Amino acid sequence: GLKKKEVHVLCLGLDNSGKTTIINKLKPANAQTHDIVPTIGFSIEKFKTSSLSFTVFDMSGQGRYRNLWEHYYKEGQAIIFVIDSSDKLRMVVAKEELETLLNHADIKHRRMPVLFFANKMDLRDSLSSVKVSQLLSLENIKDKPWHICASDGLTGEGLQEGVDWLQEQIT
Numbered sequence: 001g002l003k004k005k006e007v008h009v010l011c012l013g014l015d016n017s018g019k020t021t022i023i024n025k026l027k028p029a030n031a032q033t034h035d036i037v038p039t040i041g042f043s044i045e046k047f048k049t050s051s052l053s054f055t056v057f058d059m060s061g062q063g064r065y066r067n068l069w070e071h072y073y074k075e076g077q078a079i080i081f082v083i084d085s086s087d088k089l090r091m092v093v094a095k096e097e098l099e100t101l102l103n104h105a106d107i108k109h110r111r112m113p114v115l116f117f118a119n120k121m122d123l124r125d126s127l128s129s130v131k132v133s134q135l136l137s138l139e140n141i142k143d144k145p146w147h148i149c150a151s152d153g154l155t156g157e158g159l160q161e162g163v164d165w166l167q168e169q170i171t
């Protein structure tokens with residue numbers, strides 16, 4: 001068949017936000033793992049959509065590994081940024097990391113689509129995607145196309161909408 005276009009995506013966000021869980025859920029059922037552990041450093045994952053073949057740099061969000069992120073910025077053509085919508089205490093930390101990311105020389109003036117997952121929507125006290133978007137001041141992102149979806153990494157709810165958007169931005 002036709003060869004799908006290859007895209008490199010950076011998956012970023014604080015530790016415990018659900019990055020690895022989401023990426024795992026985007027793989028075909030027979031390629032998914034059942035025990036997900038905190039990422040050490042980073043891991044390279046692959047999944048396909050109807051028209052694209054994604055290579056994802058699934059980065060650890062732990063503080064001590066966040067300085068690794070920038071080494072991969074040049075490689076990335078798009079960003080998936082995951083937020084734990086129930087982690088109100090660390091929303092400001094997520095905001096700071098996002099600002100640092102978007103102001104980085106290797107990111108700043110590039111047209112890189114940014115897909116936000118307001119993850120853990122299933123938890124009782126999680127914030128809505130609109131609220132998360134306000135707390136992160138996403139309306140200030142003027143130089144990149146961005147989109148936010150509420151998601152549940154465990155069931156996969158919301159993931160398709162996000163990936164469809166990303167695919168549309170890239171193809």
Ligand code: GTP
Nearest residue numbers: 015016017018019020021038039060061120152153
């Ligand atoms: P690091 O690799 O440390 O940066 O974390 P991560 O962002 O990759 O998070 P990970 O996927 O390891 O998930 C952290 C925890 O959150 C795990 O216990 C997951 O099962 C849980 N989790 C992920 N997504 C969801 C979700 O949508 N809802 C709920 N309730 N739990 C989730």
Ligand code: MG
Nearest residue numbers: 019020038039
């Ligand atoms: Mg992880």
